[in-house]
Amino acid sequence: MANDESQSTSFSAERYFATQLPPASLEADVAQVREWVQRQQEANRQVVLVTSGGTTVPLELNVVRFLDNFSAGTRGATSAEYFLKAGYAVIFMHRQFSLQPFSRHYSHSTHPFLDFLDVDDVADIQVKAAERPQLIEVLKTYKRVQGAGTLHMLTFVTVNDYLWLLRAISKELYPLGRNAMFYLAAAVSDFFLPRQKMSEHKIQSGKGSLHIEMDQVPKILKPLVTEWTRGGYIVSFKLETEDALLIPKARAALARYGHQVVIGNELHTRKYQVVFVSPATGKPAQTESGGDSDSSKFSESWLRIDLAADPTKEIEEDIVAELVRRHRVWSGSGLSSQPAA
Template sequence: MPESSSSFSAESYFATQPPPPGLEHDIEGVKEFVRRQQEKGRNIVLVTSGGTTVPLELNVAYGQLRPSVRFLDNFSAGTRGATSAEYFLKAGYAVLFMHRQFSLQPFSRHYSHSTNPFLDFLEIEPGVEERSSFTASGAGSKGSQICVTLDKRETLLEVLTVYKAVHAAGTLHTLTFVTVNDYLWLLRAVSQELSVMKRKAMYYLAAAVSDFFLPRQKMAKHKIQSGKGSLHIEMDQVPKILKPMVDNWTGKDGFVVSFKLETDPALLIPKAETSLQRYGHQVVIGNDLNRRKFEVVFISWKDALPSSSIDTADSSSSFAESWLRIDPYDHNKEIEEDIVAELVKRHEMWIAGGTTSIKP
């Protein structure tokens, strides 16, 4: 198989690939959000969530993918990111939620149109004129009321209460990406804006990012022709951006958490350690594809933790691993609650400066 890939560094990537049109507007919103949270003295976490796409044709308008457009996609519903964002909000963090368009979002994630459609638990009650505050005014529906079925009411009230509180406090700001190019530009710009927070910013990189992309310069000749035999696509590798993110964009002060998803359990720890060694950030959360809902492992620098939090640490190794497990059969418990609690604790140590990180 011919090898004709050009190799992109993060620098050459941003020098040659065009920024998404909405970027400046998005960044204005982030600036304003960061300013408000600084005034309130809150910590901020950037949560990235969902998969990225790689468009294969040029006729893609930002924010408005045309129906004829074909693209390569990484599947991720965005459960980890959306769930974690909720727990960060409950822990008092301000959350920049940067997610793939149409992936799950905090709060509304509980009411997927496919699995828990909200229309199913709304009921129409025939009108009683006196209860005017519940009266619909539409012709033909005079006096009818909409109410929530009893068994769903408690959960909805809980979700709604937190949702309203978060909106009132202004602690959630949502950003949307579609393509891997949108993602990379947005991640860089948001990280740079967040760097003014110094150690009070956390970066929780849960999005499933494509390893490959199609450089804009190659797109025209790759435009797909239907009806002309088979389809050939040749792609380049997406540059590794964790290194510049840790060293430059966040000014070495951010608390950076990345994820490693594997299908082979034997690879999980070594690959997570390699990642930490290579990029010099704070935590890699390793998860096995089939166990990720109830088991994760935190890989971090041994000397960044009190020995009580370390499960296993080879004395010859710089790394510590801590396992986090919940009961797989307890459907009222989400592992993200514990992941976030552990990270909040570690982030506090990081902010207090009580931990040092070996940054190679």
């Protein structure tokens, strides 16, 4: 397995959308988002788009096998709850079957709800006493959010679904200007198989080893920052397995795309520490040439929690609090005013 520089086949976003097909549900999804965004504008709410979970890269048109990115969706689902708590309206754009806000507390594998229900001889169902306090709190919050209509769910499976949805939703958030936040926590594939190169049917085994050659996914943050939004506060994530790469790669992304913050996390420590990397001046660090990572242009701040002291503490609570603070500064600082309701 190797990356081969000589055969670089990088798609521009433009070429990508001109050659790959939109998901069948795109139009219907966008129409729902449009209505929902309008209601949030009327209610004068800040809106955050949370993306969550991994994307797949199908190897066949009739898909049996696919490449995937590791992500249960914990970061996104947990963060969505804290954004709701902070008064944001949330579009939760997530990988089908990945964790969701509220129901994440009762994953069928780690905390199966059937285990905390009892049924007696007269067929009466009871919730076990030990489970009641948490369930009541989760349920009440869930019902309140449902009643307020502040959580909108959208699903994707493939990286292609993800790219089309992200572009379309961004455009729907355009009227919100600086009141929109993008919290891009999904684990998005860097590679894809263009439709034109996919095999129609299941790849047959028994003929030797499997060779896969994939193209690069377009760097979607570039058009997101420069074309699809109008001052939206953009948070991207970098997941690495080598600590030493975290800050250089985060800086390079900021220099290249000119957005507001990269949250760096390392695979094995991500539950208790992350680093916020941003342009030092509060201005975009983007340079003409791109890729500039002169350290004086960036600021880093680490966020750590002590799980030994409080095992129930979720780092997403602090991540979201910090972002809400930064977003308040950002959206109050002019350029784009509150959109007309």
